[in-house]
Amino acid sequence: MDQLITVIEAETELVRAGKLAEAGELQPEKANLVSVYMRGMTFVRDHAVALGNLAPGAVEALKRRHGEFQPILRVNLAVLSTAREVSDTLMRKVAEGAGATRAPTTYGPAGTAPRAPTLADGISINRSL
Template identity: 45%
Template sequence: MQRPETVCIADRAGAEALVAEVLGAMAALEAVLDAESGHVRAGRLREGLAEAERKAALAAAYMRGLETVKANAVALARFAPQGIEALKTAHRRFAEGVETNQAVLATARTVSEGLIKGLAKQVGESRAPSVYGRPVHAPSPYGRGAASGPLVLSRNL
């Protein structure tokens, strides 16, 4: 694995360019996360997950930028102290956006798991024979009722 070159900040212009690059990556990633959250909230999962590759690339660029900022913390404090404050402020806002996005995705995951479990239960109950109104499950050496079968899902919803 080849390691990227480490950028060394030696002047004010380099410090300001690094701050601008990291702020740009953060803003672009935040926009993708906001769009994803909006689509998922509205139930448009396909559209919400359509930019996964772009999101991954932006997240990687953002992480590389943070590593460069950490490696040049002293130079940034010397040449662009206002840039450090701008990064801190933007990062707090970004963290809130990431938290919101994670909550939306977790909610969607929980809802979809609940729907699938409910569907599987209904399918299993509808296939079980009943005697006097009670479901009857034939014994099976595999631990399942004889009427149980696979659950088929469509990913094209």
């Protein structure tokens, strides 16, 4: 769980700093650690009575650590959700801008006939944002 928390906190900080490519590089490690965590939690759930009888102190420590993990995970999910929302909004605005120039018009400025529509221009994305 400690390794998973470390990776999640690192991902949160990278996304907050706008270093999305670096945050993406953590994904394979994060996926592996989540898998290990889920298997461990399934084992604990399936053997809760035996673990409670054999190692009550360890069970309490695990509950405490799990309680500390939840707020860290909530912050991470909020940061990722915000980054996704910003990205979606940006792409929507770019698409609206590109589409707006191709909208047909009846008359141009000063009553002149409109020019033929031009092909869409290329779109550039700054990945450092």
